[in-house]
Amino acid sequence: MHRRLDRDSEELHYLGITDLAKLIRDKKLSPLELTHYMLDRIKKVDCQLNSYAYVSTDLAVAAAHKAENEINDGLYRGLMHGIPIAFKDNCYLRNAAIAGGLSSERTFYPEYDATVVTKLLQAGAVPLGKLRMTEGALSGYPTVEP
Numbered sequence: 001m002h003r004r005l006d007r008d009s010e011e012l013h014y015l016g017i018t019d020l021a022k023l024i025r026d027k028k029l030s031p032l033e034l035t036h037y038m039l040d041r042i043k044k045v046d047c048q049l050n051s052y053a054y055v056s057t058d059l060a061v062a063a064a065h066k067a068e069n070e071i072n073d074g075l076y077r078g079l080m081h082g083i084p085i086a087f088k089d090n091c092y093l094r095n096a097a098i099a100g101g102l103s104s105e106r107t108f109y110p111e112y113d114a115t116v117v118t119k120l121l122q123a124g125a126v127p128l129g130k131l132r133m134t135e136g137a138l139s140g141y142p143t144v145e146p
Contacts, residue, residue, distance in 0.1 A: 013041055017083055024071065024082045031071065031082030035064035035126050038084045042128065053089045054096050055129040060084065063126040070124070081124030089130045091117055096130055 023029035046052050067082035092110040
């Protein structure tokens, strides 16, 4: 029995991965419902936060559906299975534009996933999209002299 989510609830996005994973493993929370909840939350608040460079809605829904089917069939892969996650914009995500914070690079679409992306996807993570970052992945903090 999956938990019915209140899309206006303020609780799920504050839970840690281990708490969400336990709910998913115990079939008290559906990966598909959780993914839709997170996608709805992105739509609701990212216009103020501007944290996403790219939201991979179709990819996320497909991955969540696959995770849900696998879990329902008894093929639970572990902690990340069915967990929605976003990647920094300097991580290659196949066929998703990568800019690394550089406006001049917005037309580059990698043909493969970064190793970290591959490993998380193999573990069953659900890719929500790419997160904005500072230009060239450099922080805005001044260098401290020794």
